Amino acid sequence: MENKISKYFKYAIGEIVLVVIGILIALQINNWNENRKSRTTETYVLNEILSNLNEDAAILNDIINQRYITKASVANMLGYLQKENISKDSLEKDMVNFLTFERYFPINNAYEILKSKGLQLSNNNLTSKISRYYDYEQKKMNRSILDVENAILSILEDSSGIPRFIESLALNKNVSIIDYNNPDLKKELYREIVPFKNNNIGTLNTLIVFQNLNQALRKEIEKELKLSDK
Numbered sequence: 148m149e150n151k152i153s154k155y156f157k158y159a160i161g162e163i164v165l166v167v168i169g170i171l172i173a174l175q176i177n178n179w180n181e182n183r184k185s186r187t188t189e190t191y192v193l194n195e196i197l198s199n200l201n202e203d204a205a206i207l208n209d210i211i212n213q214r215y216i217t218k219a220s221v222a223n224m225l226g227y228l229q230k231e232n233i234s235k236d237s238l239e240k241d242m243v244n245f246l247t248f249e250r251y252f253p254i255n256n257a258y259e260i261l262k263s264k265g266l267q268l269s270n271n272n273l274t275s276k277i278s279r280y281y282d283y284e285q286k287k288m289n290r291s292i293l294d295v296e297n298a299i300l301s302i303l304e305d306s307s308g309i310p311r312f313i314e315s316l317a318l319n320k321n322v323s324i325i326d327y328n329n330p331d332l333k334k335e336l337y338r339e340i341v342p343f344k345n346n347n348i349g350t351l352n353t354l355i356v357f358q359n360l361n362q363a364l365r366k367e368i369e370k371e372l373k374l375s376d377k
Contacts, residue, residue: 189268190375195257196277197368200361202254207358210249210292214351220244221344228333228340235327245340246303247319248296251289255281270371280364284357291353298346302339309335 220241314323
């Protein structure tokens with residue numbers, strides 16, 4: 148009788164152990180599947196963010212190039228505006244560059260996907276860098292671009308200033324000056340260009356810093372994606 152009871156308990160314990168092992172295996176498989184799904188989603192989001200950052204880089208490059216062109220034209224005008232006779236073609240060309248501004252439309256759809264998932268990547272440091280790029284650095288850079296736009300619009304909206312010397316103007320394309328050697332025009336332009344020079348350089352420097360951040364973040368995401376492939 149005792150042997151039967153002993154065998155029964157051993158059998159029962161064996162059954163319990165098998166059930167527990169089965170549950171643990173099932174949980175392990177479930178966790179593995181969940182981790183795989185999570186990693187697949189993370190890889191997708193990171194690829195999308197990388198694509199957005201590449202588009203951002205191309206836009207930034209165009210804006211930076213224009214700020215360099217404006218910087219050169221501002222330097223040109225500061226050099227010849229105090230001269231008695233100036234070239235109409237040179238003045239009109241430089242004025243177009245001076246009065247040109249850009250508008251930055253961020254491409255953040257992939258970041259919005261990441262935020263909707265709780266801003267959580269397996270690499271917490273990368274999560275923080277992406278968040279800072281979009282929530283702080285990008286907004287700071289955009290404000291700097293808007294500073295240039297507001298400065299130019301302020302000049303163009305002052306009917307008692309430079310606009311009274313302009314016959315026609317197509318923003319970012321061409322400008323026609325009524326009397327390009329008018330001393331008052333030269334004086335007004337010089338007065339506006341001196342402070343704008345620093346504004347433009349400040350925006351250019353901010354853009355370059357942001358461009359470097361963009362490049363560094365792209366490299367880090369590319370590195371993370373390579374690790375996920377292994």
